[in-house]
Amino acid sequence: MSCMSGKKVRTRFAPSPTGFMHVGNLRTALYAYLLAKSQGGDFVLRIEDTDRARYVEGAVQVIYDTLARAGLRHDEGPDRPGDCGPYVQSERREIYGKYAEELVRKGSAYYCFCGKQEPAEEGDESVTDASEVCPCCGMDPVEAAKRASSGEPFVIRQKIDRSGVSVFTDAVFGEITIENKVLDDQILLKSDGMPTYNFANVVDDHLMGITHVVRGSEYLSSTPKYNLLYRAFGWELPVYVHLPLIMGRNAEGEISKLSKRHGSVSFENLLAEGYLPEAVVNYIALLGWSPKSDQELFSLEELVERFDVSGLNKSPAVFDYGKLRWMNSEYIKRLSPEEFAAAAHPFAALPEKLEPVWGKIASLLHQRTELLSEIPQKIAFLAELPSYETDLFFNKKSKSSPETAKAVLAELLPRFEALEEMAREAVGKLIEDYAEAHGVKLGQPMWAVRIALSGLPVTPGGPGEIMEILGREESLKRLRAALERL
């Protein structure tokens, strides 16, 4: 029997340690967490490492780190002992063997000695026909057991009755009907004694008292086979919550599935690109689930409060970096100045001479940063003036051109030189005076000075702020150089 009893909701997240966390998997974890927590239930972490060929060193730590950074605290797991351990499948080997044999005794599984099937050729469309039953299925159980115990390699397959139909209800997709004739005698126990996902999942979910199975919709069509297993054991079925897939866009702009095998969109990847973990969590929460209101920004606590299975969508969702980016900027803007400076600093790649003015730079950056990784390119001009074409002095809106810029710089340079300190206010005043005296838009002198100082059309902060950071000497040097070129 299950080690947990009672009606408490229990969900689990069961990733395999591959070394990175695909956002699709993280979203599955999120929903499992939200479902449990919204019901006051438990969220369990289980490591599915039954494929020894795919074992990656340190991968379990990646999973812990990801869940911690995403704020998804599990109640039980390898690192948080509970009553249903061990929580690592490779440590549960004997358990699966025992249950597989029980199934053989009950006539719902059998030993198979056919050996490994060679993988089909690339492009070969012929697929194994489920109606073709393995010849070992009819073997005398006594003889089969004898051969198995004599050391002959074997696997244990599920014995499926191909007659009739299987019907089950999914919390998202509703009633699903599948003809049993398309079901195959899937392998439950591999020749190395490890269980397959298909078997380990059922056994563990039952043993760990999982009430709601939350997973991707790719498992929809194999769910009848799991149900047959539950029934063979006489176990109660869990509530199924299948999630729509997350799709991606390739370089050609075509939409295809965001494959978890290609792993291009991993959580750690996104963080390295300068997305905040809270923003990523918020974004993926809305990829396939709707709060049914116009609110889009949610803290994890709010999500727990608002989460409901009825908001889950059936159709696949395309992962959109543009929207993530916007959401990230919203989260960045909500950071305190201190938090922003701290979060942005590792990304800034600041040259030593600018280190003392980082606070000033950060305050300019704060409200105009969407991605932390873009900071270096935004502030590179402070360390070194980039080369630029004088065409940059053209600007339609402020009616600027190289000629107007020349006039501006020629007149303002001596006045800037007269300043003892390049304070924002003082610089601004001189520029304003120029605009007023010449009856031009303020943008005109602003534009000219900005370009001369930075070589860029868009900068964090205006001329006054830039000169303050650059200092008197460097500012004047750049302005003189620009004037000379004009």
Place this chain on the structure above:
RNA sequence: GUCUUCAUCGUCUAGAGGCCUAGGACACCGGGUUUUCAUCCCGGCAACACGGGUUCGAAUCCCGUUGAAGAUGCCA
């Protein structure tokens, strides 16, 4: 190929027969504020895949077509 599923603006979505001349958000375009660019604010563009039903009435229900995705592994 077979099986299963899905189908509203470019994208994420609201919509559970009349409240829909289909709402919100991102992106895009335009305007305004701002000591300039950006931020911010305001406005605009833009969708019910198609064809049949059912109904007084369909984005919403049914059937078909088309399209898309998943499964069909000693991977999970």
